[in-house]
Amino acid sequence: MASTAAGAAPIDVAGREAARRRLARPERLRGLFAPRSVALVGATESSGWSRLVVASLRAGGLPGRVVPVNPRHASVFGLPAAPSLRALEEPVDLAFCQVATERVESVMEEAAEAGVRNLVVLAAGYGESGEDGRRREQALVDRAIELDLTLLGPNTLGYINPHARAAPFGLPITSPLRPGGVGVVLQSGALSSAVLDFSSRHGIGLSLLSSMGNEAVVTATDVVAHLLEDDRTHAIAMFLETIRDPAGFVDLARRALRAGKPVVVLKVGRSDAGRASALAHTGAVAGDDAVVDSVFRRAGVVRVRSLEELLVTADLLAQGLPLAEPRMGVVSASGGACDIIADRAHDEGVEVPELAPGTCERLTELLPPFAAARNPLDVTGFILARPPSGGRGLADLCLEAMLDDPSIDFVFNSLSVPSAEPADPGALHARLAALAETAGSAAKPVVHYSTTCTDLSPYTREVLDRHGLRVLPGIELGMAAVGHALRWGRARQHLLRQDHDPAGDLPAAGPAPRPPARTGPWSEAASRDLAASHGVPLVPATLVRTREEARAAADALGYPVALxxxxxSIPHKSDIGGVALMVTGPREAADxxxxxxxxxxxxxxxxxxxLVTPMRRGGIELFAGVTVDPVFGPVLAVGLGGVFVEVLEDVSLRPLPVSPGEVEEMLGELRGAALLRGIRGGVPADVGAVARAVSALTRAASSLGSALHTLEINPWWVHGSQVEALDVLVVTGPSERTPDMPGDRA
Incomplete structure (x- = not known):
């Protein structure tokens, strides 16, 4: 049991979490993130935080009142002040709490008495600061539950909602706010300025930007749930240091994928130093990065590697362009840019097909004699010498021809707009209007890009907005965003197909797991018994205790044998000389x-x-094992077996449960997948048989429940349709609860 405030009944863990979730439901967050009136509790002109929050609220243009709360001043920042929240004639929609840590609870009590239901808490010194801070944060949660307060933070800078013109935020912001379709959730307050600056300079409109702080009551997952129900949000961009609610996050990601609302994540902690930094900052658990990659890919989450890539990708996806097929046409005014795009397309798995003969003929008529009608298309500097006709220039006519080509699914189109008003703005507007009409009426998507990641001037942003045009900033970020968008589209199609066929091929749920009688490593004989009981195909083996029994077993199994x-106590037998291979006769077996x-x-x-087992020669050796990630629970790994699993690091991962079909996908992802197809005269592996065997392994692992630590088979021997486990290792620990993972298909 966990205690709450003095005089209140204790709250158990399950009850606390259920109550916390009620405070963070989307309907509660709508009020938190769209206030019409704000009280600044503890505001003072001598505080830098207060100056920043007031400036941000003014820059945002909050439509209602802003009330400083300070018992020692009649006015603060030129605004009439109230001595307390209780003194307000009517409740405000939000209280931004700027008081010291030790005064936060009294402000919460005052807010509840005054009818204020939403708080932003700036103060630090909670879960990020050690054991005492964690106890302080738990008490904060219990008090919020008792008082029915929805609380963002603590240790947060606040948020910005451009659509509601609400910016209770502790950093400078650029005015005016640019409303748009990208919702941003940050587990870092200080990065907010960089996100706002980049978004403003590149015309990326936001529906919400929230700095999460310690996520004591309102978590990042809760904000995602809110954004999924927000009609103004079309894509969600997240900076994550940790995933505090893995099951909830994955469920929401799948919901977002089904709903067609992309989730794009910059997840840090890929290196040991990065994980240590994330843990030091948040005090939460960080999972293995390869597992995170696997979970994200399975749930349709787009993972990126930089803030710029995060925002540009989310912005492209928020446009809702139907990018699903990979054949790209390219229109550029630079041959060098065409070369760069072709290389980046290869990196991203995007096809750049040859054009149809009819398209080549059409382009040849448009282009100068020295230009080549091919894809990628360099329209050359000749566009500067050929004035537009009816608003359409040479590049625009070439774009139309490319869009009509049957071998092209979408077009990556170079678009340059001057940074200052030209001498003849009418010609520019005529051209952009014609371009917008072409793109809007085309049956195929058009993705506009600039050659480099150059900031857009206010004039350029205004012109593009007037014609409803968006331009991806630079080839590098643009092609990365295109690749992500195509992969997201394929992931969504895959999930929708699975939804259409809900029976699927996931293994049926087995009986409830029983805690094993032993902990730590199991002997191989016991490990084999567990695997066999769940249908794992094993190489024949006999356990012997004398040299005579060894000779008899070897004779029965057939030479050569292994002992x-x-x-x-000896999980790695070869390290201590506990293995003999290629034993070829009775005397040799006894010795x-x-x-x-x-x-x-x-x-x-x-x-x-x-153990005496027959030797297996030829074929392919594979590895498969299930281990427990501290965040996402049991995870299956498959790869090339024997020593190659450590030397080549060629492994594919999936969180459980995993179907045989998904195991086949995992095998296909290996860099050594060609070995399974039987290269250089080798016997092709029956991948379906391998997948069924590995699925049996996952059933055996699941039977151990929360006691599972490791269940590993290395190697499997695969020769055509013959699949056998040659070595089995099971390790269990004390039966503890492992992270829940959703059981629905995804």
Whole structure:
């Protein structure tokens, strides 16, 4: 049980979480993020924070009143002040709490008495500051629950809502705010200025920007749920250091994918130093980065590697262009740019096909004699010498021809707009209006880009806005965004197909797992018994305890054979000389038993005997194992087996549950997938048989429940349709609750 404020009944963990969620429902967050009146509790002209928040509210143009709350001053920043929230004639929609940490709880009590239901808490010194801070934060949550307060923070700078003209925010902002379709959720307050600056300079409109702080009551996942229901938000951009609610986040990501509302994430902590920094900043758990990649890919989350890529990708996706097929046409005024785009298209898996003969003929008539009618298309500097006709210049006519080509799915089109008003603005407007009409009436998407990531001048932004045109900033960011958009479109199509066929091929749920009798590593004999009970195909094996039994077992199994010491205390048998391979006769089998058994007894007291198995030659060795990620729970890894799994690091990951069909996808993702197809005269592997065997492994792992630590088979031997586990390792720990993962298909 966890205690709450003095005199209140204790709240258990499950009850606290349910109550917290009620305070952060989308209907509550609508009031938090769209206030018409704001009180600044603790505002004083000597405080830099107060000056910034007041300036931001003024820049945002809040339509209602702003009331400083300060008992020692009649006015603050030229605004009439109230001595307390209780003294307000009517409640405000939001209180921005700027008081010291030790005074926050009294402000919460005052807000509740005054009928204020929404708070932003600036103060730090909570969960990010150690054990005492964590206890202080837990008390804050309990008090918010008791008082029915929706609280953003603590340790937050606030938020900006351009549509509501609300900016209770502790950093400078650019005025006027640019409303748009990208909702931004940041687990970092200081990055907000960079996000706002880049968005403003490149004409990216926002529906919300929220600095999350410690997420004591309102979490990043809660804000995503709110944005999913917000009609003005068309894409969600997130900067994440940690994922505090993995199951909730994945469920919401799948909901967003189904709804056609992309989620784009910059998740830091890819390196050991990055994880350590994230943990130090947030005090939350960080999962393995490769697992994060796998979870995001499966849930349709677009993962990016920079703030610029985050915002540009979200902006492109927010436009709602139907980018689903990969064949791209390119129109540029630079041959060098065409070369760069072709290379970046290859990187992103985007096709640049040859044009149809009819398109080439049409382009040849338009282009000067020295230009080549091909894709990517360089319209050359001749466009400067050929004046537009009826608003359409050479590049625009070439764009129309490209859009009509049956081998093209979308066009990546160069668009340059002057930074200052030209001598003949009418010609510019006529051209842009014609271009907007062409793109708007085309059956295929047109993605406009600039050659470099250059800031848009106020004039350029105004001209583009007037004609409803968007330009991706630079080839590098533009092509990255296009690649992400295509992958997101394919992920959505895949999920919708699965929804259409809900029966699917996920393994049926087995009986409720039982805690195992043992903890730590299991002997291989016990590991084999568990695997066999769930249908894992195993190489035949006999457990022997004497040299005579070893000779008899080897004779029965057929030579050559392998002998391995069997002990729970020796999971890595070859390291201590506990393995003999390619044993070819009875005497050799007996002698090998003596060596292997003696090596085991020299290192452990729990030697059960020696396993004798036939040697397998030829074929392919694979690896498959299930381990437990601290954030996302049980995760399946498959890759090339034996020593290659560590040397090549060629592994594909998926969180459980995993269907046989998904296992086949994982095998296809390996860099060594060609080996499974039987290159250089090798026997092709029956991938379906491998997938069924690996699925049986996942059932065995799931049967261990929260006691699972590791279940690994390395190697599997695969020869055509023959699939056998040659070595099985099981490690369990004390039965503890592992992170929940959604069980629906995705």
């Amino acid at each position: 391995k010491v069997c002990s729970a 090998a038993f003596d060596r292997v058994h003696a090596a085991g007894r020299a290192h452990a007291d729990d030697v059960e005997g020696v």
